[in-house]
Amino acid sequence: MVRKELVVRLNDTEYTNWLKAGRCLLILKDGLHPFINHHMRAFHGDLLNQNTLLRKPCETSSCRSRGNKLSRVCRVCSAWQSVILRHHRQPDAIVNWDNCSPPSWRTDHWEVAKxxxxxxxxxxKGADQCDASALLNLINYCDCFQSVDPKFVREVIQYRNELMHxxxxxxxxxxxxxxxxxLKHFVRQFSHVPQMATVGQEIDEMLTADLSICVSGLDRLDGVECDSVHQWETNPDLISQWxxxxxxxxxxxxxxxxDDDVTKTQDTEQLKSxxxxxxxxxxxxxxFSAELQAINSLEARK
Structure with a gap:
């Protein structure tokens, strides 16, 4: 049974635009992650081949970040840190070392990617678990992605942030x-990637699709008579999953x-909205009852 709330949301053109735009990011992510995983694995192998120190295990097995900084790391992990920064397009920007487990840099290419x-x-633990933002930022900041123009990556990131915020x-x-x-300009950068071959077409189809739903028993929605269960061929349950x-x-x-103080880092207006x-x-x-309870708890603490 189609929930009436979903029907109302999908008959709001601008909300449906938001949903379509977000779905395009998921399509993009699914196309990107096999390529990115392969590319980072090759990059990691090259780093190991070029520097014998990087092939040695962590000398303490306990090197870690404290907050957003690496402190008291062994010489091997320090060498990895230097190499990561050397291949960072903006090494003066904030690097989220707390994403990583330094002792795993030698054996796990994805710990370097993070x-x-x-x-x-x-x-x-892998590219397939990342959202579009994580993958786009990786392409933007790591200089191993030489075949991709960072300008187009940054433009997609900007639109993604506007959408999600x-x-x-x-x-x-x-x-x-x-x-x-x-999105078209960005996808064109990956014309040589097999997994990206259909992404452009899927994005086109999504952005031109009619996601509105008509349900029997509801007289009119957006001025349209509703006498059929579905107006569009996609299952409403699938749209709900998206x-x-x-x-x-x-x-x-x-x-x-x-591990941060949530009340200091979250945008109050967005949480309330x-x-x-x-x-x-x-x-x-x-x-999302658990998330709603968390939001209400944060509001109550202020």
């Missing part, structure tokens, strides 16, 4: 048009404490 990503990647979760048609153009995945990513970003949105949509409030 140094180029936004915070909160500590428990992520939208308090109202509603995007205008004009924004969508520019977003679509930016929506949940996007909202989950946003909630994780908002509520991600990562998200809490109100979940409460106003009973189906989502039920699905």
């Amino acid at each position: 140094a180029y990503m936004p915070r909160g990647q500590g428990k992520v 939208s308090c109202e979760m509603r995007m205008k048609d004009k924004w969508m048009k520019h977003y679509h153009t930016t 929506e949940a995945a996007l909202l989950q990513e946003r909630l994780q970003e908002l509520l991600h404490a990562d 998200m809490g109100g949105f979940l409460q106003a949509n009973r189906d989502l409030g039920e699905r």
Whole structure:
């Protein structure tokens, strides 16, 4: 049975734009991660071949970050740190060392990759577990991705941030048009990657799809008579899964404490807006009840 709340949301054009744009990021991520994983594995192998010190194990097996800094690391892990910074396009930017386990740098290429990503990647074990933001930042900051123009990567990151930081979760048609153009430019950079061959087409189809749903028993939605169960061929349950995945990513970003003081790091306006949105949509409030409780607890502590 299609929930009435979902029907109402999908008949809001600007909310549907937000959902479509977010779905495009998931499509992009699925196309990117096999290529990125292969590329980082090769990069890691090259680093080991070029520096004999990097092939040695951590001398203490306990080197770690404290907050966002590496302190008292052994000479092997210090050498890894220097190499990672040498291949960072912006070494003066904040590097999230707390994403990494330094003793694993020698054996795990993905522990190296996480140094180029936004915070909160500590428990992520591979490219397939990353969201689009993590993969895009890796391409942007690690200079091993020489075949990709960083300008196009940064443009997609900018649109992704605007999308995920939208308090109202509603995007205008004009924004969508520019977003679509930016994605096309980015995807074109990967014409040589087999897994990316269909990504452009899938994005085109998603951005032009009609996600509105008509349900018997509801007289009119957006001025359209509804006498059929589905207006679009995609199963509403599938659309609901897409929506949940996007909202989950946003909630994780908002509520991600990562040993920091949450009340100091979260955007109050966005938390309040998200809490109100979940409460106003009973189906989502039920699905994300734990996250809603966390939001309410944070609000109560202020």
